[in-house]
Amino acid sequence: MTLNFTQTHRNALLGLLLALLGLLNSVTLAQQTTAPCDYTTATVTLTSAGGSGGGTVRYVLVDAAGLIRQVSSTPTFGGLTGSQSYTALALSYEGQAMNLTAGQPLSAVSASCFNWSNDLPIRVCVSAGDADGDGVIDTNDRCPDTPTGTVVNAYGCPLSLSVCDYSTPTVTFNSTGGSGTGMVRYILADSIGVIRQINTTPTFSGLAGTRTYMALALSYEGPVMNLTVGQPLSAVSASCLAWSDALSTRVCVPASTDCDYTIGTVISLRNSGGSQTPNTQTRYLLEDSTGLLVQVNQQSTFTTIGLTPGIYRAYSLVYTDNQPLTLQPGTRLTIPTGVCVAQSDVLTLRLCADCIPKCVPIIVSRLTR
Incomplete structure (x- = not known):
């Protein structure tokens, strides 16, 4: 028997299909609600049973993306944080297992002879503690x-x-x-x-x-x-x-009143140690009390001409030629991420004016003839 649909029938059928799709969408959304937490501690210990043979057994924790997060010789996993879903498995193998390391996808693990256990999905919800209540976990x-x-x-x-x-x-x-x-x-x-x-x-x-x-x-x-x-x-x-x-x-x-150097003299410091290997640079730096570099030299001497009285700090840096390090007077020392630099201890110096004013009493006498 052939069924013929009028436009009215087609509209009714379309409405029915849309209603069914809406119902299916509702069911799908309901299935995506957050799963209950199985554990609320940062360390989880599971029960292991069965297994046979004389091979090696490792317990593996995998994240929701299928990446290995932990590999343990016991069914205990620690250092867990936040609220996350995992899958725990046991791997039995003989010989050497390849790619059985954190960060590798589970699918990359292989061995000449191996066997996975059943998957155990778990959800861990660890609240960030703040014992002293200062706002820092x-x-x-x-x-x-x-x-x-x-x-x-x-x-x-x-x-x-x-x-x-x-x-x-x-x-x-x-x-x-x-x-x-x-x-x-x-x-x-x-x-x-x-x-x-x-x-x-x-x-x-x-x-x-x-x-x-x-x-x-x-x-x-x-x-x-x-x-x-x-x-x-x-x-x-x-x-x-x-x-x-x-x-x-x-x-x-306390602020010192003793002067180490006066303006007009040369600051000459003794140095020891350091590195004499090829392609290694040593620079001697003088910075003011605000942290600005005022001089950068290849020798451990600094001129005081043009400086103002105050507190200064002197130190040295040792680094290799290929390090992207910029030492520019008038700027603050900034060491980029990943740059290997050795810094000496800091020597604090007090620089005074070359002539310190003093109050000298003056006696004026009347001269008579």
């Missing part, structure tokens, strides 16, 4: 016990302290703990987290004026990026690193 907080109401920087440390802890230009801290065979560096950063000094010991010198600082220790293995003066702490990275908590301290160094 605990994972980023370098000062975890800040008193309530304290104004803090991006690292959870006080922007300013009211009580002076030190009154000398050289400060030494105690260092305890630490482990491993990696490198350790001690860092002094200003109150907003910009690196000011980097040393192999917890001693910092050349401090002047009244300022609040953050002192930290950094342990790392392998190459480290952006560990240079002028970089923010957040820019420092390495394949394996650990920061200590920060020690906030206020240094109040």
Whole structure:
């Protein structure tokens, strides 16, 4: 039997189809609601059962895009953050497994003989904690016990302290703990987290004026990026690193009335160490109290002609020829990301006028004939 549709029938059928499509869209949207959370902790431990043979077993956590995030010898995964969906699997294999590393797609894993377990979808919802309530989450907080109401920087440390802890230009801290065979560096950063000094010991010198600082220790293995003066702490990275908590301290160094040099003389400094390898440059820098470079020289001497009385800081930089480093008087020292530069300790100098006015009493006598 043949069915013939009039225009009215066609319109009715079209309306029915649109209604059905609307219903299907509603069902699809309902299926896309957020899945409930299976875990609310940063560490998840699953149960493993079954398996056989004498091969190797690895437990793999994969993200929603199918990329491997963690590979473990036990069914425990740690360091999870935020609200994310994962798939957990177990891999049994013999011989060597290829591409079984974080960042690789699961489909790239191969071995001469291997077998995957069933997929276990899980959803992890980890709330970012802020134990001291300063607005900086605990994972980023370098000062975890800040008193309530304290104004803090991006690292959870006080922007300013009211009580002076030190009154000398050289400060030494105690260092305890630490482990491993990696490198350790001690860092002094200003109150907003910009690196000011980097040393192999917890001693910092050349401090002047009244300022609040953050002192930290950094342990790392392998190459480290952006560990240079002028970089923010957040820019420092390495394949394996650990920061200590920060020690906030206020240094109040009284202004000195003693002059190291007077205008018109030559500032001549002694230097030792450094690098004499080919394609290595050494520059000696003099900057004023505001941080502006006033002289950049190849020798450790500076002229005082044209300078004004005040506090200056002298230090040296060692870097290779291929480093894109610009040292220009009248600008602030800026070390680009990824540039490898070694900086000496800072030497603070006080420059005075060549003639200091003094009040000399004058006695006037009347002359008579």
